[in-house]
Amino acid sequence: MAAAKVNERNGCIDGPNNPMVTPLLTDLYQFTMAYAYWKTRKHEERAVFDLYFRKNPFGGEYTVFAGLEECIKLIANFRIAEDEIAFIQASLPPSCEDGFYNYLRGMDCSNVEIHSISEGYVVFPNVPLMRVEGPIAVVQLLETPLLNLINYASLVATNAARHRFVAGKSKLLLEFGLRRAQGPDGGIGASKYSYMGGFDATSNVAAGKLFGIPLRGTHSHAFVNSFMSPDEITDKLLYNYDGSHACEDFVSLARTWLRKLKRSHVLGGIFGETNQSELAAFTSYALAFPSNFLALVDTYDVVRSGIPNFCAVALALKDLGYKAVGIRLDSGDLAYLSCEARKFFQAIEKEFGVPDFGNTSITASNDLNEVTLDALNKQGHEIDAFGIGTHLVTCYAQPALGAVFKLVEINSQPRIKLSEDVTKVSIPCKKRCYRLYGKEGYSLVDIMIGENETPPKVGERILCRHPFNESKRAYVVPQHVEELLKCFWPGRSGKAREELPPLKLIRERCIKQLDQMRTDHLRRLNPTPYKVSVSAKLYDFIHFLWLNEAPIGELQ
Ligand SMILES: Nc1ncnc2c1ncn2[C@@H]1O[C@H](COP(=O)(O)OP(=O)(O)OP(=O)(O)O)[C@@H](O)[C@H]1O
Ligand SMILES: O=P(O)(O)OC[C@H]1O[C@H](OP(=O)(O)OP(=O)(O)O)[C@H](O)[C@@H]1O
Ligand SMILES: O=C(O)c1cccnc1
Ligand SMILES: [Mg+2]
Numbered sequence: 001m002a003a004a005k006v007n008e009r010n011g012c013i014d015g016p017n018n019p020m021v022t023p024l025l026t027d028l029y030q031f032t033m034a035y036a037y038w039k040t041r042k043h044e045e046r047a048v049f050d051l052y053f054r055k056n057p058f059g060g061e062y063t064v065f066a067g068l069e070e071c072i073k074l075i076a077n078f079r080i081a082e083d084e085i086a087f088i089q090a091s092l093p094p095s096c097e098d099g100f101y102n103y104l105r106g107m108d109c110s111n112v113e114i115h116s117i118s119e120g121y122v123v124f125p126n127v128p129l130m131r132v133e134g135p136i137a138v139v140q141l142l143e144t145p146l147l148n149l150i151n152y153a154s155l156v157a158t159n160a161a162r163h164r165f166v167a168g169k170s171k172l173l174l175e176f177g178l179r180r181a182q183g184p185d186g187g188i189g190a191s192k193y194s195y196m197g198g199f200d201a202t203s204n205v206a207a208g209k210l211f212g213i214p215l216r217g218t219h220s221h222a223f224v225n226s227f228m229s230p231d232e233i234t235d236k237l238l239y240n241y242d243g244s245h246a247c248e249d250f251v252s253l254a255r256t257w258l259r260k261l262k263r264s265h266v267l268g269g270i271f272g273e274t275n276q277s278e279l280a281a282f283t284s285y286a287l288a289f290p291s292n293f294l295a296l297v298d299t300y301d302v303v304r305s306g307i308p309n310f311c312a313v314a315l316a317l318k319d320l321g322y323k324a325v326g327i328r329l330d331s332g333d334l335a336y337l338s339c340e341a342r343k344f345f346q347a348i349e350k351e352f353g354v355p356d357f358g359n360t361s362i363t364a365s366n367d368l369n370e371v372t373l374d375a376l377n378k379q380g381h382e383i384d385a386f387g388i389g390t391h392l393v394t395c396y397a398q399p400a401l402g403a404v405f406k407l408v409e410i411n412s413q414p415r416i417k418l419s420e421d422v423t424k425v426s427i428p429c430k431k432r433c434y435r436l437y438g439k440e441g442y443s444l445v446d447i448m449i450g451e452n453e454t455p456p457k458v459g460e461r462i463l464c465r466h467p468f469n470e471s472k473r474a475y476v477v478p479q480h481v482e483e484l485l486k487c488f489w490p491g492r493s494g495k496a497r498e499e500l501p502p503l504k505l506i507r508e509r510c511i512k513q514l515d516q517m518r519t520d521h522l523r524r525l526n527p528t529p530y531k532v533s534v535s536a537k538l539y540d541f542i543h544f545l546w547l548n549e550a551p552i553g554e555l556q
Pocket of ligand 3 (some may be wrong): 176177203216217218219220328365387389
């Protein structure tokens with residue numbers, strides 16, 4: 001993954017983060033269609049496409065929109081290089097005329113206009129996330145890369161937001177998925193969009209460098225397993241926190257604390273001989289990171305070895321003025337073990353008078369997902385931080401979002417795609433989209449209207465209709481109206497271009513958006529669907545066009 005390059009052409013928007021995002025990152029049929037448009041001299045006809053999805057993922061009723069910045073970076077840098085043109089020429093039939101390749105040579109997105117919902121917004125089915133307008137051949141080529149950049153990004157951001165919802169705001173959420181992700185780009189994307197969806201940090205160093213995501217981590221079982229005995233620690237010296245004096249033998253100090261713990265009335269009964277190679281591993285990790293000591297305690301036996309060994313080293317550190325961070329549990333019954341660990345820490349705080357030791361942090365990992373987080377909450381647990389990998393980054397519960405890109409207008413003529421399945425009928429016309437807010441500050445409904453219709457106004461009653469179900473309709477008097485589609489790439493329209501905010505701000509926006517949603521839309525079990533509607537005028541037009549385009553069947 002190369003660092004983002006500076007755009008030489010417009011000097012302001014870098015290229016996509018991933019160098020594989022080029023005009024060739026598309027399906028062959030986009031190029032064959034482009035050729036056919038060109039051959040019939042249709043290629044410059046002005047087309048409007050909507051990018052939207054039909055169903056929220058994970059059985060939920062909301063989605064977090066992500067991936068916009070990469071789309072705009074693609075658009076800003078969209079030029080087909082000479083070697084790419086040669087490859088396209090070799091891939092299309094020899095009968096394709098040379099003029100087409102000259103046309104591709106001059107192709108860019110300077111006449112394409114992109115309106116989009118802002119990245120990090122909570123979004124709903126059928127409302128365009130993005131409206132792409134421009135010469136049909138160019139916009140056709142953009143279908144696949146735009147969908148590619150938005151589908152997984154939005155899916156994983158939504159997955160992260162859902163994990164955050166179950167875990168609760170006070171928990172630290174760490175993304176640990178790189179090793180299980182779908183290749184390098186899956187891993188980088190997962191880290192970026194999990195952070196956007198509300199995770200606090202990642203273990204992925206490359207993502208930390210590329211996007212400034214906070215890096216966090218513990219250590220693995222291999223580190224513990226690698227120690228055979230305390231004799232392996234040769235450098236036992238540790239200066240105290242302020243550097244004023246040295247403890248010559250930190251290993252013995254930790255051993256002394258272990259003996260004290262064993263003699264304690266309360267704790268002594270819990271464990272006997274702990275694993276000494278584990279104690280050696282913890283001691284040497286503390287010598288390496290005295291201010292950031294966190295131990296993985298489940299290699300041998302959490303209660304009889306890992307926790308007492310950790311506490312002995314943590315108390316030795318405390319003697320030298322350091323505060324240990326905590327433990328990680330990576331197997332077994334995480335609810336039970338976290339409660340046992342907390343009791344142990346609290347007993348030490350009481351018996352040895354160590355302030356705040358009871359609050360020592362407990363991190364849990366091991367195949368966690370929404371369901372296990374929910375189960376842990378129901379049982380009661382003492383976990384402060386969750387490290388989540390596989391289920392988060394692979395989107396195990398649902399592997400694809402399914403956003404689509406549909407032609408809604410050409411040469412100012414609205415188009416509709418019909419389907420046997422009503423949910424797959426496209427909503428025609430170049431549209432404006434609004435979010436209407438009610439008295440209590442929550443959003444009530446999203447509404448799509450024709451481009452030239454009068455926008456909804458605060459305090460004015462407007463009829464919101466379900467796009468396809470005649471009987472579903474409601475009057476809304478909005479207290480606040482927000483236009484959703486903003487201009488992120490003005491083309492030649494002369495409109496102002498929305499800025500692309502830094503990742504941290506998008507993350508904050510996402511958290512704020514979710515805070516502003518009614519929790520019944522967010523809950524895991526039987527969430528309430530959010531209403532998505534069209535104006536009365538657009539409703540009538542959709543159904544007029546539908547009847548116009550659908551052939552009448554004949555029964556015999
Ligand atoms: N209290 C709990 N309630 C519900 N699920 C839990 C609880 N504690 C742990 N889990 C989950 O149960 C599963 C246990 O995994 P598994 O059966 O592989 O055992 P393990 O603890 O990983 O054992 P080992 O690593 O020693 O093989 C994990 O998915 C974990 O997230
Ligand atoms: O379980 P996940 O949600 O994917 O989180 C990441 C896992 O990766 C590490 O395990 P590792 O790869 O070392 O193997 P393990 O499964 O044997 O613990 C870590 O200890 C977690 O268990
Ligand atoms: O830092 C960790 O604890 C970590 C990182 C990646 C995967 N599992 C754990
Ligand atoms: Mg594991």
